[in-house]
Amino acid sequence: xxxxxxxxxxxxxxxxxxxxxxxxxxxxxxxxxxxxxxxxxxxxxxxxxxxxxxxxxxxxxxxxxxxxxxxxxxxxxxxxxxxxxxxxxxxxxxxxxxxxxxxxxxxxxxxxxxxxxxxxxxxxxxxxxxxxxxxxxxxxxxxxxxxxxxxxxxxxxxxxxxxxxxxxxxxxxxxxxxxxxxxxxxxxxxxxxxxxxxxxxxxxxxxxxxxxxxxxxxxxxxxxxxx
Amino acid sequence: xxxxxxxxxxxxxxxxxxxxxxxxxxxxxxxxxxxxxxxxxxxxxxxxxxxxx
Numbered sequence: 600x601x602x603x604x605x606x607x608x609x610x611x612x613x614x615x616x617x618x619x620x621x622x623x624x625x626x627x628x629x630x631x632x633x634x635x636x637x638x639x640x641x642x643x644x645x646x647x648x649x650x651x652x653x654x655x656x657x658x659x660x661x662x663x664x665x666x667x668x669x670x671x672x673x674x675x676x677x678x679x680x681x682x683x684x685x686x687x688x689x690x691x692x693x694x695x696x697x698x699x700x701x702x703x704x705x706x707x708x709x710x711x712x713x714x715x716x717x718x719x720x721x722x723x724x725x726x727x728x729x730x731x732x733x734x735x736x737x738x739x740x741x742x743x744x745x746x747x748x749x750x751x752x753x754x755x756x757x758x759x760x761x762x763x764x765x766x767x768x769x770x771x772x773x774x775x776x777x778x779x780x781x782x783x784x785x786x787x788x789x790x791x792x793x794x795x796x797x798x799x800x801x802x803x804x805x806x807x808x809x810x811x812x813x814x815x816x817x818x819x820x821x822x823x824x825x826x
Numbered sequence: 827x828x829x830x831x832x833x834x835x836x837x838x839x840x841x842x843x844x845x846x847x848x849x850x851x852x853x854x855x856x857x858x859x860x861x862x863x864x865x866x867x868x869x870x871x872x873x874x875x876x877x878x879x
């Protein structure tokens with residue numbers, strides 16, 4: 600997947616900074632809604648540049664939780680299993696409406712810091728958007744272990760990154776400080792939940808908003824630039 | 827909760843960017859759909875409503 604590039608109607612691309620986690624079902628849905636919102640602008644769409652930033656939703660997640668998503672959430676929230684199943688069914692339905700085939704029965708709960716390190720490596724090598732999509736699909740659709748270096752290197756190679764360089768980046772922890780810098784920046788901005796979108800460095804959009812919200816915001820910002 | 831996700835979609839005539847009371851944010855917040863889901867920690871929810879998965 601290439602970065603979204605459309606015909607220019609303004610001199611500089613509109614920057615969209617997105618704070619999100621891999622283990623965030625509404626981040627993937629929000630990603631699809633943003634993409635749909637941009638596509639909906641058609642020929643009027645301005646040039647946009649998207650950059651993802653790291654956010655760790657649940658730092659105390661075990662590195663390798665072996666139970667099911669239902670068990671994980673029921674235990675953590677102290678909620679009845681039936682209620683958790685209903686919630687997962689709801690999220691799965693909304694994801695399906697966005698074109699995503701979620702399989703919570705496959706999801707392997709884990710810490711996502713290594714995946715975020717790989718996203719920074721990918722950004723440095725011009726493949727962040729491709730890898731973000733690959734990691735979200737791995738987590739929510741395929742049940743991939745996004746904390747394991749061998750699997751992460753595989754995902755990196757699939758999107759065209761150098762496997763050896765990716766492994767070296769992960770094993771060295773070279774990008775760990777960049778991940779923490781993103782998380783700290785979110786804190787400084789008062790971002791407590793994700794997905795969180797910052798458009799043109801000025802406008803904030805919180806949550807998995809409908810595509811129409813993104814379309815309108817981008818069109819309005821583009822119009823303000825032209826005016 | 828599932829109905830709220832769909833029902834809050836703004837109409838085309840709504841101004842996209844309206845100030846909100848997000849005092850902690852340095853950004854001008856786009857009001858958007860108040861039922862849009864946000865995740866914090868292990869839970870996802872409509873702000874002000876019951877936690878979701």
